Amino acid sequence: MRKNQHTRADQTRDRILRAAIREFSEHGLAGARTSAIASAARVNKALLYYYFRDKEALYTAALEEVAGKVAGDAIAVLDLGCSPGERVLRFALQHFDRNLSHHGFQSLMQQEMVRFRTGQSHAMRIIAKNAFEPMWDRALGLVHEGIGSGELCNVDPMQMMYAALGANVFYFLSAPMVRLVTSSDPLEPGPMAERRTAAIEYLGQTIFTDRRRGARLARTVLAAMPIPANAIPERKTA
Amino acid sequence: MRKNQHTRADQTRDRILRAAIREFSEHGLAGARTSAIASAARVNKALLYYYFRDKEALYTAALEEVAGKVAGDAIAVLDLGCSPGERVLRFALQHFDRNLSHHGFQSLMQQEMVRFRTGQSHAMRIIAKNAFEPMWDRALGLVHEGIGSGELCNVDPMQMMYAALGANVFYFLSAPMVRLVTSSDPLEPGPMAERRTAAIEYLGQTIFTDRRRGARLARTVLAAMPIPANAIPERKTA
DNA sequence: TTAGTTAGATTAACCGGTTAGTTAAAATGT
DNA sequence: ACATTTTAACTAACCGGTTAATCTAACTAA
Numbered sequence: 001m002r003k004n005q006h007t008r009a010d011q012t013r014d015r016i017l018r019a020a021i022r023e024f025s026e027h028g029l030a031g032a033r034t035s036a037i038a039s040a041a042r043v044n045k046a047l048l049y050y051y052f053r054d055k056e057a058l059y060t061a062a063l064e065e066v067a068g069k070v071a072g073d074a075i076a077v078l079d080l081g082c083s084p085g086e087r088v089l090r091f092a093l094q095h096f097d098r099n100l101s102h103h104g105f106q107s108l109m110q111q112e113m114v115r116f117r118t119g120q121s122h123a124m125r126i127i128a129k130n131a132f133e134p135m136w137d138r139a140l141g142l143v144h145e146g147i148g149s150g151e152l153c154n155v156d157p158m159q160m161m162y163a164a165l166g167a168n169v170f171y172f173l174s175a176p177m178v179r180l181v182t183s184s185d186p187l188e189p190g191p192m193a194e195r196r197t198a199a200i201e202y203l204g205q206t207i208f209t210d211r212r213r214g215a216r217l218a219r220t221v222l223a224a225m226p227i228p229a230n231a232i233p234e235r236k237t238a
Numbered sequence: 239m240r241k242n243q244h245t246r247a248d249q250t251r252d253r254i255l256r257a258a259i260r261e262f263s264e265h266g267l268a269g270a271r272t273s274a275i276a277s278a279a280r281v282n283k284a285l286l287y288y289y290f291r292d293k294e295a296l297y298t299a300a301l302e303e304v305a306g307k308v309a310g311d312a313i314a315v316l317d318l319g320c321s322p323g324e325r326v327l328r329f330a331l332q333h334f335d336r337n338l339s340h341h342g343f344q345s346l347m348q349q350e351m352v353r354f355r356t357g358q359s360h361a362m363r364i365i366a367k368n369a370f371e372p373m374w375d376r377a378l379g380l381v382h383e384g385i386g387s388g389e390l391c392n393v394d395p396m397q398m399m400y401a402a403l404g405a406n407v408f409y410f411l412s413a414p415m416v417r418l419v420t421s422s423d424p425l426e427p428g429p430m431a432e433r434r435t436a437a438i439e440y441l442g443q444t445i446f447t448d449r450r451r452g453a454r455l456a457r458t459v460l461a462a463m464p465i466p467a468n469a470i471p472e473r474k475t476a
Numbered sequence: 477t478t479a480g481t482t483a484g485a486t487t488a489a490c491c492g493g494t495t496a497g498t499t500a501a502a503a504t505g506t
Numbered sequence: 507a508c509a510t511t512t513t514a515a516c517t518a519a520c521c522g523g524t525t526a527a528t529c530t531a532a533c534t535a536a
Contacts, residue, residue, distance in 0.1 A: 009515065026356040028349075030269030034492060044517045049493065107352050111266075114345050116414045118264040128418035136419045158420075159436045166408030167400045173407065176354045178396075180366035181374045198397045206444060245536095247480060272526065282482050287527065 013051050015041040020062040025104035028111050029059050060123040063112060064130075066105045070098065071131035078138045084146030085208055089221045091139060092164040093200050099172045100192065101228045106172065152207050164203055171195055197222060251289050253279040258300040263342035266349050267297050298361040301350060302368075304343045308336065309369035316376045322384030323446055327459045329377060330402040331438050337410045338430065339466045344410065390445050402441055409433055435460060 019040035023032045034055055038045040052058040077090050099106050116124040143160055146152035152160075175186040184191055201218045208214030257278035261270045272293055276283040290296040315328050337344050354362040381398055384390035390398075413424040422429055439456045446452030 012515080026352070028266045028268060028352075030266060033490095045492090046494080046518085047516060050515075055492065107355075110348060110411060111352065113411050113414055114264075114349065117345075124414065125418060128415060132415060133419045156436065158416075159433070159440070162405045162409050162412075162433070162437075163401070163440065166405035168404070169408050169411065170404030171400050173348060173351050174400075176351055176362065177366060177370060180363060181371045182396075195397070195400070198394065199400075202397070202401065245480095250480080282484095283526090284483085284528080285481065288480080293526065 012041075012043065012047070016043060016048060016051060016058075017062060017065055020058050021066060021108065022104055024059055024062055025108040025111070029056070029115065032059075034058075060126075063108060063123045064127055066108055067127035067131040070105060070109075071135040073098070074135050075138060078135070078142055083151060083217075084142050084149065085151040085214070086217050086221060087142055088139075088146065088152070088160075088164070088207065089200055089204060089217055090225065091142075092168070092203055093196070093221055093225050095165055096168045096171075096196055096199060097225070097228050099168055100196075101230055103172055106169070110169075110173070150209060151213075153209055155207075160207055163206070167199055167202075171199075193227060196227065250279075250281060250285070254281060254286060254289060254296075255300060255303055258296050259304060259346065260342055262297055262300055263346040263349070267294070267353070270297075272296075298364075301346060301361045302365055304346055305365035305369040308343060308347075309373040311336070312373050313376060316373070316380055321389060321455075322380050322387065323389040323452070324455050324459060325380055326377075326384065326390070326398075326402065326445065327438055327441060327455055328463065329380075330406070330441055331434070331459055331463050333403050334406045334409075334434055334437060335463070335466050337406055338434075339468055341410055344407070348407075348411070388447060389451075391447055393445075398445055401444070405437055405440075409437075431465060434465065 016037065019037045020032075023037045023040065027033070032055075034048055035045055037058070038048055048058060052061060074091065074094065077094050078087055080087050080090065082090075112121065112124065115121050139161065140157045143152060143157035147154050147157070171186065179185045179187070186192065186195065200222055201215065204214035204218030205211050206214075208217070254275065257275045258270075261275045261278065265271070270293075272286055273283055275296070276286055286296060290299060312329060312332065315332050316325055318325050318328065320328075350359065350362065353359050377399065378395045381390060381395035385392050385395070409424065417423045417425070424430065424433065438460055439453065442452035442454075442456030443449050444452075446455070
């Protein structure tokens with residue numbers, strides 16, 4: 001079960017996968033160029049087909065890699081030792097931070113949702129079962145537990161999740177438009193940090209039965225989880 | 239300023255544009271096939287190039303059409319005679335309904351956001367100025383007014399918008415995944431109607447200073463705006 | 477008459493995928 | 507210990523299909 005052997009081959013495969021994630025997230029399946037992936041991975045184009053059956057298999061592999069990592073990180077947070085309510089806050093904040101530091105991942109997922117909805121996608125079923133179902137079950141169970149113990153308000157867990165995660169997705173999705181329409185740039189460190197704080201505080205004030213406790217936990221969580229560095233900076237090509 | 243002349247030419251142009259919107263929203267700029275657009279519009283391929291310079295110009299035109307319509311509809315709601323708070327609720331509900339009945343539009347916008355963020359897109363600047371800026375200014379002004387009159391809670395209008403619209407976008411975006419992960423389908427009429435109600439009621443309870451008033455207005459708005467028919471049904475191609 | 481439209485052939489570029497071959501290192505034989 | 511064979515990793519060059527876009531010539535409706 002060794003996943004990351006230090007052999008040269010595995011390093012190469014990994015380079016290809018990373019390059020693929022980037023290319024696909026920026027251009028979609030159809031728009032991505034295999035030659036671009038190859039050169040970004042500093043590899044000959046034919047080598048892509050040595051490691052992966054075809055373009056779509058590479059795309060699927062990229063998707064699974066991303067989904068696996070996202071779900072794995074999330075589950076680690078969901079299994080923390082603190083109270084259910086605090087874990088929900090941490091979960092939401094982690095989701096925000098993932099958008100911030102790896103928003104290529106999020107683009108990839110979003111594009112795949114569109115692709116799947118229009119009825120072309122085998123990958124989705126697989127990553128749903130392997131990655132997202134375990135995560136989702138845990139998240140909903142957690143909210144359930146929090147409601148049971150009286151910590152969280154008694155609302156449909158699903159609806160709570162939409163509120164918690166939707167605002168994050170929308171913030172990053174609309175950022176380019178907001179930058180053009182207003183004079184400030186939501187992706188600049190200042191506004192970003194403000195929004196990050198606001199999102200968690202808002203959540204703390206709305207999902208807890210004891211608002212005061214919610215506010216305090218929000219502050220705790222924000223203090224415990226620092227703003228991550230932007231791991232994969234955007235390259236402005238055009 | 240006659241926009242929709244009844245001449246044959248304008249009808250044809252319109253058919254092309256509609257077909258383009260659909261094709262681009264389902265497959266993206268790169269994935270869309272001009273031949274598919276032509277045949278969907280029941281038109282010869284050469285005619286596309288009679289009306290539009292090239293594929294990208296057609297794409298841009300499709301985007302402008304969508305943006306214009308969205309912003310126009312939204313502004314009509316924002317300029318209604320009722321109180322600012324009620325108009326915000328109507329605005330949010332309209333946004334939900336647009337996702338429901340024209341979610342091709344939303345896909346198109348989402349894809350373009352990704353495209354723009356990675357630095358390829360002239361269209362965005364144009365539609366931001368012409369369509370979204372007027373809409374956005376009005377929406378924010380409205381919230382401001384509502385806060386001024388004491389109807390709405392004194393929170394950053396922008397943050398309120400993220401909460402109001404984000405959950406909607408995320409609901410539809412995640413629907414395919416949720417369908418696979420849970421046993422219920424968010425896009426079925428039942429869950430859909432439930433979510434629609436929940437979203438507006440939630441908003442009513444969180445943005446108004448007088449929660450009771452918010453709840454009442456939410457009911458009013460829900461009663462006044464019926465669930466629209468799914469105007470552009472999905473065709474499952476694969 | 478003329479703007480709108482079709483049919484279909486054609487071109488040129490692009491791009492996914494293949495092929496045939498190279499290199500390096502590990503495995504094997506002696 | 508050294509020669510050899512095998513295997514895995516990798517590359518340069520190319521092929522064939524696809525696709526956007528053009529052109530010509532004719533047809534049709536207002």
